[in-house]
Amino acid sequence: MATNVKSSTPANNVGHADRHWLLQSVGLTAVVIVLAVIFTIINPRFATLANLANVMTQASHYIIIAVAMTFVITSAGIDLSVGSVLALVTVIGFAFIKSGMNPALAVAIMFALGAVIGAFTGTLIALVKIPPFIATLGMMVSLRGLALLHSAGTMHFGLPETLTWLGQGKVFGVPVPVIIAMTVAVVGAWLFNHTKFGLYVRAIGGNREAARLAGVPVNLIEILVYSLMGLVTAIGGLVMIARIDSTQATIGTSIEIHIIAAVIIGGTSLFGGRGTIYGTVLGAVLLSMMTNALVIAGVDNFWQLVIMGIVVLLAVAINNLRENRIPVFSSLMRRSR
Amino acid sequence: MSSDLEGVREVLRVAELTKNYGGLKAMDSISFAVNRGEVMALVGDNGAGKSTLVKALSGAQPPDSGQILINGQPIELRSPRDADDAGIGCIHQSLGLVDALNVPENVFLGRELQRKRFGFLPELDHASMRAKTVELLERFGVNVSSLNKPVVKLSGGQRQSIAISRLLLQDVSLVIMDEPMAALGVDEGQRVMDLVSTMRDEGISIFIISHNLEHVFQIADRIAVLKNGRLVDVVETATTSRDAVIKMITFGSAN
Ligand SMILES: Nc1ncnc2c1ncn2[C@@H]1O[C@H](COP(=O)(O)OP(=O)(O)OP(=O)(O)O)[C@@H](O)[C@H]1O
Ligand SMILES: [Mg+2]
Numbered sequence: 001m002a003t004n005v006k007s008s009t010p011a012n013n014v015g016h017a018d019r020h021w022l023l024q025s026v027g028l029t030a031v032v033i034v035l036a037v038i039f040t041i042i043n044p045r046f047a048t049l050a051n052l053a054n055v056m057t058q059a060s061h062y063i064i065i066a067v068a069m070t071f072v073i074t075s076a077g078i079d080l081s082v083g084s085v086l087a088l089v090t091v092i093g094f095a096f097i098k099s100g101m102n103p104a105l106a107v108a109i110m111f112a113l114g115a116v117i118g119a120f121t122g123t124l125i126a127l128v129k130i131p132p133f134i135a136t137l138g139m140m141v142s143l144r145g146l147a148l149l150h151s152a153g154t155m156h157f158g159l160p161e162t163l164t165w166l167g168q169g170k171v172f173g174v175p176v177p178v179i180i181a182m183t184v185a186v187v188g189a190w191l192f193n194h195t196k197f198g199l200y201v202r203a204i205g206g207n208r209e210a211a212r213l214a215g216v217p218v219n220l221i222e223i224l225v226y227s228l229m230g231l232v233t234a235i236g237g238l239v240m241i242a243r244i245d246s247t248q249a250t251i252g253t254s255i256e257i258h259i260i261a262a263v264i265i266g267g268t269s270l271f272g273g274r275g276t277i278y279g280t281v282l283g284a285v286l287l288s289m290m291t292n293a294l295v296i297a298g299v300d301n302f303w304q305l306v307i308m309g310i311v312v313l314l315a316v317a318i319n320n321l322r323e324n325r326i327p328v329f330s331s332l333m334r335r336s337r
Numbered sequence: 338m339s340s341d342l343e344g345v346r347e348v349l350r351v352a353e354l355t356k357n358y359g360g361l362k363a364m365d366s367i368s369f370a371v372n373r374g375e376v377m378a379l380v381g382d383n384g385a386g387k388s389t390l391v392k393a394l395s396g397a398q399p400p401d402s403g404q405i406l407i408n409g410q411p412i413e414l415r416s417p418r419d420a421d422d423a424g425i426g427c428i429h430q431s432l433g434l435v436d437a438l439n440v441p442e443n444v445f446l447g448r449e450l451q452r453k454r455f456g457f458l459p460e461l462d463h464a465s466m467r468a469k470t471v472e473l474l475e476r477f478g479v480n481v482s483s484l485n486k487p488v489v490k491l492s493g494g495q496r497q498s499i500a501i502s503r504l505l506l507q508d509v510s511l512v513i514m515d516e517p518m519a520a521l522g523v524d525e526g527q528r529v530m531d532l533v534s535t536m537r538d539e540g541i542s543i544f545i546i547s548h549n550l551e552h553v554f555q556i557a558d559r560i561a562v563l564k565n566g567r568l569v570d571v572v573e574t575a576t577t578s579r580d581a582v583i584k585m586i587t588f589g590s591a592n
Contacts, residue, residue, distance in 0.1 A: 215446075274437045
């Protein structure tokens with residue numbers, strides 16, 4: 001019998017990558033560049049080096065948190081509680097620091113708290129079988145309540161310089177938050193494409209039962225995914241409060257929509273199984289560019305919210321279209337071929 | 338396989354396996370044995386309890402009561418890992434592939450090859466898994482146009498071959514297949530049959546479920562018939578007619 005097993009180029013051996021996915025990343029990169037050119041033509045101020053550094057700095061905590069959200073969404077989950085986790089973790093951390101605790105210890109506590117909260121959410125989903133949407137919705141409300149109980153009406157500010165450096169410092173002219181975000185992205189991409197953990201996350205999102213039958217510890221992986229989400233949200237929160245040198249109980253409200261949008265625009269499937277960290281980073285940069293351009297153009301804050309919501313819905317619609325999930329469109333597409 | 342087990346004639350024995358779904362007895366005190374190196378077929382109507390039995394033997398869904406012995410040793414199969422460790426390989430009716438993963442990722446899921454990055458960080462060894470997958474598929478003479486494609490884009494026969502390739506990575510003494518020829522073309526079905534023969538020749542015992550009696554009579558040494566969760570009988574293929582088996586499937590007895 002004839003064998004015809006094509007071995008493709010070694011460069012192509014990224015875990016999940018096939019040509020479709022590669023093309024999509026190239027496409028998204030092109031969109032980012034074209035948008036940048038358009039924004040610059042409309043308002044030359046956009047292209048100044050200072051503004052671009054500003055855009056990237058503002059994008060950094062979104063990039064960080066969205067990298068973890070890519071794992072969650074690829075596992076066929078969702079996490080609506082990231083904004084509340086960010087608020088609770090930062091107000092508690094900030095209060096510890098202001099009370100004279102060693103900043104390093106306070107940061108360690110923030111990270112641990114984020115991971116523990118995430119593990120709890122993951123347990124609700126994996127073992128108590130509460131659907132991710134509902135479980136994280138409940139956590140979103142409860143944790144926001146806890147943050148408010150802890151410091152309603154209080155604006156914390158005045159971090160030690162060692163910490164503000166994380167948000168405001170520069171190394172060889174590159175903002176530190178951008179360096180942290182890129183590090184998180186590179187480590188995230190490695191985890192996603194080159195480790196057992198990443199493979200299991202994709203397997204669970206693709207077909208939970210098949211993964212279980214293959215011997216994947218599905219519940220453990222799911223709990224770990226949400227723990228990672230909590231931990232990384234704390235990292236993103238630290239970078240955010242270091243940059244603005246303040247926090248309060250309402251910080252991060254509706255940040256989840258921004259994060260989820262970045263992941264979906266990046267090309268990660270809302271239905272689970274397939275995702276891309278590179279796309280997520282581009283998605284986050286794209287959103288920040290858009291927000292920045294709207295601000296420079298003087299668009300009203302409330303209109304920005306309206307536009308952000310529409311962008312999210314559009315991104316999901318395009319995602320569905322791409323995966324032939326909309327019957328009307330897929331039959332139209334078939335006919336037009 | 339270790340040589341001290343060669344003396345044990347029965348690779349698998351089940352005793353009084355029972356499973357209830359609510360009020361429904363999907364398995365009702367089922368007892369039989371599979372001998373070393375034999376191909377045993379399991380037949381029965383839709384809903385007879387065949388897949389329920391397979392799930393009990395693969396650790397996917399433990400029975401309510403009853404005993405399972407592997408190579409004469411009682412064993413508890415609480416998870417697919419347990420079955421794996423006991424040398425039982427299983428292909429489920431739904432194939433158990435993850436559509437979104439590519440070919441090597443599916444073949445190696447649950448038993449990945451790893452290497453150390455920087456000498457200490459464990460990471461997937463994509464290159465070795467690819468190479469090994471190519472080798473396995475070539476052994477079957479299987480056409481898979483691209484290993485990088487998610488397997489959702491492959492044909493039924495190709496998917497079946499991938500599911501079977503998974504088994505060959507494992508040190509199996511018993512392979513269980515739940516309707517491996519269903520939804521396959523004539524050629525592809527025959528290729529799976531050839532594969533079953535090859536595995537038998539390598540000394541692997543096979544427990545195969547099929548609705549296709551032609552296949553069953555071609556490949557099996559013995560046939561177990563299930564009806565409404567009960568074992569009707571186990572018969573020798575050589576001394577039984579196809580009509581008798583059909584009667585057992587439909588009426589629960591040969592006469
Ligand atoms: N998870 C479940 N919950 C409730 N009832 C079930 C479940 N799985 C199977 N059953 C029932 O148990 C009985 C046996 O099912 P099983 O899947 O073992 O049949 P089968 O012999 O494999 O049938 P087929 O030839 O159609 O694959 C059926 O009546 C089925 O409806
Ligand atoms: Mg069945």
